[in-house]
Each structure stands twice: as C-alpha cells, then as structure tokens.
Amino acid sequence: MNTNNLARDAIAGVTVAIVALPLALGFGITSGMSAAAGLTTAIIAGFIAALFGGSRFQVSGPTGAMTVVLVPIIHTYGIQAIPLLGLMAGIIVVILALIKSGPFINRIPWPVVEGFTVGIAAVIALQQIPLALGIAKHAGDRSIPIALGTIKDAFKSGIQWQTLALVALTLFIKFAFPHLWKKTHFKFHIPASAVAIVTTTIVLHLFSIKSSTIGDIPRSIGKWSGNFVDFTLIPKLLIPALMIAALCAIESLLSARVADSMAHVGKDEHFNTNKELFGQGVATVVASMFGGMPATGAIARTSVNVRAHAHSKYASIFHAIVLLIVALLAAPLVSAIPSAAIAGVLIGTSYRILNPVSIMESLRTTKGDAVVLIVTAISTLAIDLIWGIGIGITLFLALNYGKRNEKNASI
Numbered sequence: 001m002n003t004n005n006l007a008r009d010a011i012a013g014v015t016v017a018i019v020a021l022p023l024a025l026g027f028g029i030t031s032g033m034s035a036a037a038g039l040t041t042a043i044i045a046g047f048i049a050a051l052f053g054g055s056r057f058q059v060s061g062p063t064g065a066m067t068v069v070l071v072p073i074i075h076t077y078g079i080q081a082i083p084l085l086g087l088m089a090g091i092i093v094v095i096l097a098l099i100k101s102g103p104f105i106n107r108i109p110w111p112v113v114e115g116f117t118v119g120i121a122a123v124i125a126l127q128q129i130p131l132a133l134g135i136a137k138h139a140g141d142r143s144i145p146i147a148l149g150t151i152k153d154a155f156k157s158g159i160q161w162q163t164l165a166l167v168a169l170t171l172f173i174k175f176a177f178p179h180l181w182k183k184t185h186f187k188f189h190i191p192a193s194a195v196a197i198v199t200t201t202i203v204l205h206l207f208s209i210k211s212s213t214i215g216d217i218p219r220s221i222g223k224w225s226g227n228f229v230d231f232t233l234i235p236k237l238l239i240p241a242l243m244i245a246a247l248c249a250i251e252s253l254l255s256a257r258v259a260d261s262m263a264h265v266g267k268d269e270h271f272n273t274n275k276e277l278f279g280q281g282v283a284t285v286v287a288s289m290f291g292g293m294p295a296t297g298a299i300a301r302t303s304v305n306v307r308a309h310a311h312s313k314y315a316s317i318f319h320a321i322v323l324l325i326v327a328l329l330a331a332p333l334v335s336a337i338p339s340a341a342i343a344g345v346l347i348g349t350s351y352r353i354l355n356p357v358s359i360m361e362s363l364r365t366t367k368g369d370a371v372v373l374i375v376t377a378i379s380t381l382a383i384d385l386i387w388g389i390g391i392g393i394t395l396f397l398a399l400n401y402g403k404r405n406e407k408n409a410s411i
Contacts, residue, residue: 005311012308013318016059018194019304020046020319021326023349025214025334026342027062028293030127032074033082035214035334037292038062040221043323045283045295049252050316053279054272057259058252059301059316060283064124064350065251066244066296068143068385071127073240075140077233083225084233086288088241093248093281102273106253111372112392113254114362117299118373119380119388121354124346131343134163134211143381163211163340166204170196170344191304193345200341212339217331221324223291243386244284248296250389252280255297262306300349368399 020042028038042061049060073085096105126147130137135157138149154160173196181190204211256271265271276297284294305315326334363370372395380388 006314008309008311009314010318012305012310012315014322015191015308016301016305016310016315016319017322017326019191020059020061020298020301020323021334022193022197022337022342022345023298023301024062024323025337026128026346027064027067029131029214029339029342030064030124030346031062031067031070031293033070033079033293036217039217039323039327039334040223040290041287041292041295043221043320043327044290044292045287046320046323047317048286049279049283049295049297050313050320051279052275052282053256053313054275054277055256055259055297056265056269056271056312057263057302057306057310057315058256058271058276058297059305059319060252060280060295060297061301062293063251063296063298064127064346064353065120065247065385066294067127068120068123069240069243069247070293072142072384077237077240080228080230081233081237082228082293083289084229084231085237085241085244086284086292086294087229088234088237089244089248089294090281090283090285090288092241092245093277093284095281096245096249097274097277097281100274101249102253102275102277105249105277106257106273108250108254108389108393109372109396111362111369112376112389112396114359115373115376115392116380116385116389118354118359118377120385121350122377122381124350124353128343128346128350131339132164132167132347134160134340160211162209163338166200166209166211166338166340167344167347169203170200170341171348173199174345174348193348196345196348197337197341200344201337204338204341205336209338214335214337214339214342217327217335221291221327224289225291226289229289243384244294245281246386246389248280248284248294249277251299252276252297255299255302258299259302259306262303300353368396372396372399 024038024042025035028035045060123143126143129147129150133154135154138146138153140146174192177192177195256276260270287295362373372392375395376388376392379391
C-alpha cells in the first residue's frame, strides 16, 4: 500500500471517528446501557469487523437499528443478559457465514430496505424524546407508547425549556453549519455534528444552564463481562438472539452494498458477503463479552467513510484507534457533553437516514413498490424491525407473484 493511500485512509478514519463519537455515545445511552458501552462497542467492533470483514469501506459499531431491538430485551432481562445475548447472536452470524448464506441475505428487495430505513429513522427520533425533554423514559418497551407516555409525564412535571433550547441549538448548527462552511471555500471537511456538540457544550457550561450531561466515561475500554454469562438463560434468549443475528446480517450487508454503490466499485471488487458476515459475527461476540453490545455495519458512518475518500480497511481501523485515544485521554471532556446535544444529533441523524428526497423518488416508482415501502415502514415502527422486514418481504413476493400470474393469464 502506497503512502498516499495510507494518508487518505488516515484522514478518512479521523473524519469518521469525529462523526462516530456522538453516535456511539448516544446509541449506548438510548439502548439502556451506557455511553461507555456505546463507545466500547464502536472501538472493539469497529476494529475487529474491519480486520476480518469483507468490505473495504464498512464502518461498524452500535447503530440505531440495533438499539431498537435491544431496548425491549434489556427492559425484560436486564443489562446482565447482553454478554450471553451477544455471544449467541454472534455465533449465529458466524454460522450464517460458514454455510455461505451471504448472497441470499443480500438479495432483500430495495422497497423493503427503503421502508425498513424509514421505520428505523422514526424509531430513533422517538427514542430521543426523554433526553430532549430532560426527564426519565416512560415505562414500556414499544417506541410509540413510550414516547407518548414520556410527553405526558413532561407536561405533568413541567417542561424543561433550557434542555429543549439546547436540542434546538444542536439541530440548528447541525443543519446550518454545512451551508455556512461551503461559503468559506475551505477544502477540508468538518463534521457538523462535532461542531454542534462542541458549541452546545460550551454554551451549557458558559451560561451555567441546568441540564444533564453524559456523565463519567471510564478510561478503561474492554472490561471483561464474561462473568455475567448465565447459560441457563439460553432458552429464553434464543428468539432475541435470532432477531439480533438477523438484524446484524441484514443491516451489515445492506450497508456494505450501499458503500460499494457510492464508491462505484467494479464487479470484481464488490465486497465478500460471507466474509463480511464472519467479521460482524466475531465483532459482536467480542464487543458484547467486553462491556459493549451487539454491533452491525453502520450505514451513516460507512457513507461518511466513502465520502471522505477512504481507500481500504485501514480507514475503519484508524477510526477505531482514534476513538480509543479519545476514550483514554479525553474522557473528562466527553463526560461534560449535555445529553440534550446527543438527542439533537440523533434526531438530526434520523432525518439524514430518512432522506425525504430518496423516499419521494421511491414512492413515485410503481404502486406495488410504494405499498411495500409504506407497509414495511409502518410495521417496523408499530411492531419491530424483524417483523417489519418479514412483512415487507412477504408482501413484495405476494405482489410480484400476482403480477406474474396476470402476465401468464394474458398470454
């Protein structure tokens, strides 16, 4: 590998790390674990998945989709179930790789993928309501009832306007900064999320605003959690582990697929589906056993990696190393970040994931695809991600089977 390509990967890795930091912290908190768990996952899973995976551009770590699945599981079984859950799910994904199921999983229809993405974006936004309002999450394990209950609780206890103002400030900077930065004609990229978090943190402490912060971030990454493994829980956790494994496989292959498309990779250089599954499975096992949570390929961070002109897997490895340095050297600074800023970044991220322009284009294709997209999105939001994907695929196959019968009848 030549020096120029290595330099490109180093720059891309630093860029992705800046974007990944607030997301990792936010998804760690939202899942019901901790900011430290999210950061640990980003470091360990990001490094291992890059090392053993089959994509040049994939960036792995905690994601919004995985958070959606983990919330009800942690609500039912507690955080202590995560090491065993990650071990089981990771082994299942590795088995999927060994039996070479990657190409089959990678053939999920695009309308289902689009609907799934819309559902995820909506759920991520709803999950931020407790942080945005500065109150405890309402009891429950479904996104919509929790969100509505949290809003009612906020009105009863009194709206924390200062916290909402910090959320609004974060969102304003996140969306306004890129346009302002373009006018300066500087060629290097500065992630808007990082600018928003730094600015909001300064405002919080400069004006002594009363709003909660992330809290302590331990400087030790990779704390062994194997002592929490209780193998008697295997029967109870089998279905949740299958759900997590399915999500890990689907989201990771989707993310790698999108990355190859963005990078205009030739057919001979497309990512290896089975190798990617193997890397993600191993990453989930190790991250979960060392204080983190199950991980997947992250579409948003992977897209940033491609846009930052990454050349190889070294960019993802650099991203993990930079996050490790941040955890070891800058933990006190990170702990001072207001929770409202994290909520604002994740709400903004959910909008980016949603991509209204892309959704409108998809809805204008065929009526059948539009119906599949809408039903998948509603099912994902109202039930859960795996049911959403299952219902979407079933509907897609049923509609296309009907079209084939109509064609045969007309012949």
